[in-house]
Amino acid sequence: MPYLHPEQDTTERRRIDPAIEMEGISKTFGSVRANHDIRFSVRHGEIHALLGENGSGKSTLMNILSGIYMPDQGTIRLRGREVVFRSPKDSIALGIGMVHQHFKLVEPMTACDNISMGTGEGLLQARGKAVSRIREYSDRFGMPIDPDQKVSDMAVGEKQSVEIMKVLYRGADILVLDEPTAVLTPQEIEHLFAILRRMREEGASIVFISHKLNEVMDLCDRVTVLRKGETVGTVDVRDTTPRHLIEMMVGRTVDLAIERPPVGDDGICLDVHGLIVRDVMGVKKLDDVTFRLSHGEILGVAGLAGSGQKELCESIAGLLRPQSGRILFHDHDIIGRSPREIIRMGVSMSFIPEDRLGMGLVASMDIADNIMLKDYALYGGFLLDRPSARRKAQSIVERLDISTPGIFHPVRKLSGGNIQKVILGREIDLSPKLLVTAYAVRGLDINSSYTIYHLLNEQKRKGVAILYVGEDLDVLLELCDRILVLCGGRVTGIVDARTATKEDLGLMMTGLAAHGEATA
């Protein structure tokens, strides 16, 4: 029988020893420092929020706790004892259960199979026993699960119940929930919270990862905030306010001294109205998005990861077909046009994904070959125009100061900053009228970042309309003219970047405050 009955004889120890203590945790992936000297501790019987922006290192930390990654440095103590996890099996054996944001369920199998998987003793499956235990937990925590239903036939909320049941079934008394509410309806969220509170009463420790501050304030006891892979601090929920948490998350405003040329007056370039995009599952990814973008203007787009930025960029580039709404480019609706037609009209889109190479570049090809990716088809004939691509590549390498052994060097072997310069250099070289760029400075050092800001401003002066999707709020505030904030696919505000503050943006990003259109 798994734990979940607080024991009398160990209650005393529990009060003293934290359930989890992680100290000095560091982990790097290649050149990316995902965690640096992180300190994190959770008591018995508490719900502890782990808060931080995208890329702050939350997922890495939790993957270390669940044995998926090995830390490069640091110690983990569990109930007072030092442990080393070599695989998820070790972590599970010691009572840690992870509920991943992207469910790790085997879809064609039943709930019962998924829940009991990896646990049984003996040769034969004892379905009856498993089912009765599932029923027991179902009743105890109010999670109705049909053990014989296939996961593929379940609603999202039910799948999550199966995930939670899976860790309970393994006797976990430490639960890690990675953004559990991101995919749930309000009713499902209420239901989830009831279950979590019930578990806390029984003495379980719960790590709750979320961006939604109201949920954190509502549900949790303490909060630890991470920023850029480091611990900012741990506070008691009773002693804090959402505004204070936002401050901890986003940090103090830093003056970056990015130049901001005045907005041009060449009229509207892009007019997006009532844009609605659904994914294959029918979930709304963009909900009634409306905004205008003028020539010679930089419109920033802020939002937590996955708030619809990608869908917005892809809709404009013609890669995604919106369900309804219109995208007017110079008064022509471009919805339904092919990506190539849109490129020809003068719309340039570049999206730097988290792995940097996923879209926009062909990793194994050299710089020259990548430079012609967008315009190779614009010339006649069946041959590539290599000489002109070479000339362009050479001039982009020189102008953007890309450090490379030569233009025949595969982009895969370039550093991140140089990879991004290649993309942006190519897009600018197309002399677009509208430049959509997402995460252009992702992972770049300061100097490379400034080169990119400078390039963007140069385009702005030429009258190019720029949609800049960014992560760093300081940069958005200084580079852009206006900032559009997305939260869960909805526009929660369009603000003037000269007057807005980081906290304003943070509140809008987490859906705590909505702001009207500040400027036209």
Add this chain to the structure above:
Amino acid sequence: MIRIVRKEDMTGVRAALVRFASIVAALVVSMLIVWILGYDPLRTFGAILQGSFGSKFGILNTVVIAVPLLLAALAVSVAFSMKFWNIGAEGQIVMGAFGAAAVSMNLPVGTPPVVAILLSLLAGMVGGAVWALIPGLFRAYLGTNETLFTLMMNYIAIQWVVFLRNFLWKDPAAHGFPIIATIPANAFLPKVFGIHAGWILALALAAAAYFFLRSTKLGYEIRVVGESERTARYAGMDVRRVLVLGVLISGAAAGLAGAVQLTGVTHTLSESIGGGVGFTAIIIAWLSNLNAPAIVATSFLFAALKQGAMSMELLVGSPSSLSDVVMGLVLMAALASEFFLRYRLVREQGAKGRGPLAPPEAGTDRKEGS
């Protein structure tokens, strides 16, 4: 506990050393296996070298074996460049030979050889292309798994020729033997420097494939689609069109291999005209990193191994199937070397400076309730 870690790409001398070492290792293991199977490894390998490079006859034969390998490997490399796993080259070769046979046998008597040969080769390309197009269309429009589809198509092609040989095209002049008649002599490929002219075609196709993938728009699109269909769509490419055209080219090249084999070597159609070339070609293309010049060299080496093994059987009596043992092991070693070029093995530093894994008893306090 050993962990696998990605490392920076190895280049130049070190990479060459790793590859070379892996081939040497494969040869040593092959010798060991040859010895276990009861043959003298040194004599065997000596005989292989002697048979392939030791005489003009050996070299000429090596080239004859290399021609279909080269053509088919080039065919495969085009499909693989767009990550279309065409393992149906064998069937495309057979259908190419079928197309060439069908045309050459039905030309009016007295057709000039140039016309007969060109039409036969063209028919071969059409045969191979059609055979590749069927799975290609299903992949492009329905997403059907092309690996298994093309594999099945091989055996349908082979059975088709078996059927022709025993039924429709059974040669009445063969006194009941189920064979297909020889194609007319005006469709025979002429010999150039003692070898049928297929070698010129094969080298020309290698140059063309190199140029095609590097310098044409379609070749460029094929490479981009192979890297990422998303990126291709982002760049405005019509992925389906690229897939279908690429598959057609791949199938046509494999079909040409079959037509060349028919008009240059066998002069009669049989189901064994592919002889496993379509499969060996896949491995050649893969080992050569889909690079045309490397494919030329690898095809020649594999052909030398085969030719050497055949004469070895005559010279020292070791069975020629030993060449397959060597080939299989060299392939495995080459595949493994790619791993060691990209990853290194690290001893887990988990224990260093930290406590050992807490024993399961650490969890006793939480199990007491049970």
Add this chain to the structure above:
Amino acid sequence: MDPTGFAMMIALFLASAIRISIPLLIGTLGETLTERSGHLNLGVEGMMLLGASTGFFVAVRTQNVLLAMLAAMGGAGAGALLYALMTVTFRANQVVTGLALTIFGAGVANTLGKSVTNQSTPRNIQDLFALQPLHPDLSGVQGIPVVGPVLQFIDTAFLQHNLYVYGALVGSALLAFYLYRTHSGLHLRAVGENPAAADASGIRVVAMRYGAIVGGGMLCGLAGLYMPLVHITTWVENITGGRGWIVVALVIFVRWDPLKAILGAFLFGALEIVGFRLQAIPALSGSIFFSQYVIDMYPYAMTILVLILANVRRKKGWQGPGALGVPYFREER
């Protein structure tokens, strides 16, 4: 033709079809086990040849059937282990590795086979497989009308088989039992469907994959051994004659199910010989569609049909294990 004679002809045909389907069935079980773990091993033909040659070699040398079977499993298992090492640990391309294994296996088999070319299966082993353990004594009921001929029919078609045949049938049941009723089977299916989920559940993905691939290879070895030891009773070059590729098709055709494999193998086995029998019927001889050479295409064509239907209908279970052919590495980022 009189009805009894016709029935006997059918019964004899069924019996032949069953016998010829046995290597297909055992191979299909092996490849099903392998593919259930998410690895597509196209080296079935090579492993069958490896098993056939090593097993037959040992049989000839030792006259011991158990040693022969162990050798067949060992030879083919070693080939499978090589494949597992390459694809699971060294992350090599599964298709290319499988083809390399086929070439390697054929090379070893045909070389080893040379030394036993003119030998036939030892007498004692031939006797063993001449046994028909389920063949009942029907002399008492033969005269009874209706019942007698029916029993006779059943006996001729299904009960006059050797141990290898019944062993294969029991093997199908055991594999089905393993996959659907044991913990380990559940874990294996999970690994093949979604290795990341299985890993997160604490299942040892790499170990399961090695086990399934090597186990599958051993079964392929036993499938190959049937050919020289029981079916042909001597060695000929490339003795499996492309059955390894039919197995690859069959696994898809029976949709990775060991029990359906019995019917599928029987069907493919029947197709292998039905044409020759049909030509004996005057009305059909000369008809192209009933020519054996055309019928030989049917298994592959039917498999392609299944592949296409799987896509068109998007039916669950038709597409095979979710992670088939997709490599999985935990700490990749």
